[in-house]
Amino acid sequence: MEKRFGALRVLNGVSFTVKPGEKLSLIGPSGSGKTTILRILMTLEAIDGGSVRVDGEEIGASVPGRRPSRGDRDALHRIRSKVGMVFQHFNLFPHMSVLKNVTLGPMLTKGVDKAQAEAAAVDLLTMVGLADKCHCRPDELSGGQKQRVAIARALALQPKVMLFDEITSALDPELVEEVLNVVRRLAEETDMTMLLVTHAMSFARDFSDRVLFFDGGRIVEEGSPESIFTVPSEERTRSFLRKIIASGQAI
Numbered sequence: 001m002e003k004r005f006g007a008l009r010v011l012n013g014v015s016f017t018v019k020p021g022e023k024l025s026l027i028g029p030s031g032s033g034k035t036t037i038l039r040i041l042m043t044l045e046a047i048d049g050g051s052v053r054v055d056g057e058e059i060g061a062s063v064p065g066r067r068p069s070r071g072d073r074d075a076l077h078r079i080r081s082k083v084g085m086v087f088q089h090f091n092l093f094p095h096m097s098v099l100k101n102v103t104l105g106p107m108l109t110k111g112v113d114k115a116q117a118e119a120a121a122v123d124l125l126t127m128v129g130l131a132d133k134c135h136c137r138p139d140e141l142s143g144g145q146k147q148r149v150a151i152a153r154a155l156a157l158q159p160k161v162m163l164f165d166e167i168t169s170a171l172d173p174e175l176v177e178e179v180l181n182v183v184r185r186l187a188e189e190t191d192m193t194m195l196l197v198t199h200a201m202s203f204a205r206d207f208s209d210r211v212l213f214f215d216g217g218r219i220v221e222e223g224s225p226e227s228i229f230t231v232p233s234e235e236r237t238r239s240f241l242r243k244i245i246a247s248g249q250a251i
């Protein structure tokens with residue numbers, strides 16, 4: 001796929017396939033295009049070249065000056081219904097209770113009735129350890145709790161693919177583990193396909209079946225966590241990891 005923002009070429013011939021159930025991490029320097037890939041998969045950004053296929057649904061590049069066809073819009077809609085995303089800054093609805101944040105999607109987009117949506121939401125909130133917070137509003141929660149609500153909200157739509165975009169970057173350090181534990185459990189206990197963009201290398205190493213290293217809008221190297229983190233073959237990967245280690249982060 002290709003992606004530009006104005007004159008800036010953000011993704012340049014990026015091509016990869018993710019197997020059903022695979023846990024994939026996207027790592028690389030700031031600005032290398034990782035978040036843009038997740039936003040494309042979530043249908044929040046259009047591509048300028050190539051195509052994207054999610055669970056058999058394909059979308060092609062947008063054509064300047066041409067409105068997307070009905071078929072393109074339907075494919076976008078079907079892809080969106082298969083993909084859930086958790087963002088760095090939670091993006092909860094601030095004026096709604098935690099429970100409503102989780103029930104709204106299934107009720108609006110899947111026509112699930114209120115009682116059923118609430119029962120499912122309580123189960124999910126229990127799973128993320130927040131059953132006692134159902135009637136709180138987001139501003140009454142810590143960052144870690146908000147992020148766990150955001151995970152429950154994405155799961156409520158029963159996605160086949162979950163995208164996690166730097167979900168601990170906005171958290172105080174002591175809250176990071178409570179969120180990562182939820183992701184760890186999902187990775188271990190479900191067969192969802194999961195893509196993770198992260199600067200937390202030791203988590204990427206534990207979590208992933210495979211790691212893609214990006215730089216300058218391209219995949220520079222891909223492989224198992226062991227190969228990427230212990231014997232990277234590309235100098236750009238080695239240089240990136242040296243900087244991470246020099247900053248004091250464990251890998």
Ligand SMILES: Nc1ncnc2c1ncn2[C@@H]1O[C@H](COP(=O)(O)OP(=O)(O)OP(=O)(O)O)[C@@H](O)[C@H]1O
Nearest residue numbers: 005008010028029030031032033034035036037197
């Ligand atoms: N909506 C936008 N308009 C213009 N430029 C954008 C937009 N979104 C992203 N970019 C630019 O695209 C490039 C890639 O951004 P992206 O957020 O995908 O990188 P990233 O690898 O996720 O970086 P980080 O690790 O800092 O989040 C950056 O140069 C960024 O400034």
